[in-house]
Amino acid sequence: MIGNELEKILKEEDKIRTRMKSFFLVLQRLKDEMSDEQREMVEKLKEKRKEAIENVEELLKRAEENFISSGCQVFHAKNGKEALNYIFSEIEDEEMVVKAKSNVLREIKLDEKAREKGIEVIPTDVGDRIVEILNEDLTHPTGPAAHLSAEHIASRLSEVFNTKIPPTPEAIANFIRDDTMKYIMKAKVGISGANAFASEGIISLVHSEGNISLVTRIPEKHIAVLGIDRIVRSAEDTVTFAKVQSLYALGKPITAYVDLISGPSKTGDIEKKIVKGMYGPREMHVIFLDNGRKKLMKRFPELARCIGCGACVLVCPAANVAASLFGHSGHRSARGIAYSYFIEGLESAISRGLFLCTTCHSCSEICPMGIELPKIMKEIRREAVSNNLRIDAHERVVKLILEEGSPYPKKS
Amino acid sequence: MIIYFPGCTTNQRFPELRKRVERILRKMEVDYILFDEVCCGSILRNTGYREEFEENRKRFLEKFPEGDMIITGCPGCLSTFREEFPELPEVKHISEFLSEKLPEMKEIKLKVAYHDPCHLGRGLGIYDAPREVLRKCGVEVVEMERNRELSWCCGGGGGVRLAYPELSRKLSEIRMEEAKKAGASVLVTSCPFCLRNLNDVNSEVEVKDLIEIVEEALDDRK
């Protein structure tokens, strides 16, 4: 029940404050950062995304053909389970794989399901790794540890690894890097999502730490899981996508790295024979994940334009305070609730906070894709109500309005 | 003829606020009639009761009097009228109405912060009118860190106060802290839901509706 959990979360005053502070920092950067050219770029991307979602079937077909012709293997997964089964069959007997941070991988619960199979999935992003090691909830798609102070992280890590880590961001980062690198060098399989992908058969991966390049180069097999709504027409569009995402996720014009990948590594330099897996992986697998997205694209095509920047999370009062209670694993906030509606159904949307939204319009105000999330929340609420999934306190007031013409009981 | 629609929350939770509006209108020699018989249905709309909203809408229209303009102090009613009742005459928020009609008044020593109600600010783009009213009233307006488009929600909307009062409460506490940090002695808002939610918080900062400031300033003139 949300009620009990909420009570617990509301008591974690420090976490709420730390989270709010780090969210607001990004917002201020974003406010200071935007130039007219950037505004124009955002508008352009919005049009491109709209066009891509309208022609999604055609673009997906083209993407598949292009991935195959550059040597990838393509698999269509209707849901998380199918995606996981494919991943597990490709992992074969490995006991450890490394992954790049990805909301889609969270969505299909890769780590959890792999653990059940005895496979350890090592996250390589610093924030992700910390959250994983410390068993905490993530806060924001690009700042998963935004609610934890350096002091807290250092002391918990010291406990877990039975060592002494100074409570400074540098010391923590160094420790995490050294530890994580061991896994990256050893892993045979690297798993990633994709920030976007183009019908030209190219995926884009956006990062600041450099880890994603390693995860997708060093292991001999790279598996990329693509949410099919993240499609755009061209490679150029994926770069615009990356720039807008960076702007709205971090308040920065671009991240340190934008990787574009279209297939496995190979060389033809020796007797013109193709040898696969030169410096990068010898195999690249691309999974097209539906998991409710086709339904979502039909019902709320506007929402399918989402670029996953998380700006809507930064401003959301419910997400700032109720944090992980508000949204779907991997997709925070109102859009996560909409996703959970399509992935798991109405009841799940409610238990993930459908009625925690104050309809304050903060998210729709900031969203670069102009998505009216509160309107979508109201639509889903409407479906909840017509399916008799109602909130008692609301029922009482509705009755009063209809019977007495006002939500407040008349004084007798 | 102008129709004043106080809205249920003002009418039943803040009857003195309604009286203040009426006194101000009379003082400014505005010809008006009052209508408060039927709820606008804003809550129905925000909590997903669409069919019930339509039913209520019909009843509302049957009872609603003839007039040339509606004024209301409730942003919830205002957005419901503007977005769902195309057959009604022009609707103005009381702050829009007063920002044009009020005279300039002498300065008073009072530092207020203005809290942008979500449905008035982001919802309808009304940010300047209430600030203009405050300016005309002669008070000093200080801005909180989160204002205008980035204004922090008081937690009172969307049925959250009903469904999850503890969340609603937390959000309002945060807002009151921000008002204090801005150095305001009064936090002024222009929405009865905000007023109610913010008022519940124990704080040395007072919470007032814009209308209270207006009436005090008008009284002060004499």
Ligand code: SF4
């Ligand atoms: S809904 Fe808008 S703001 Fe939120 S993640 Fe998607 S694109 Fe970004």
Ligand code: SF4
């Ligand atoms: S409208 Fe709802 S989802 Fe959007 S910012 Fe406000 S509370 Fe969050």
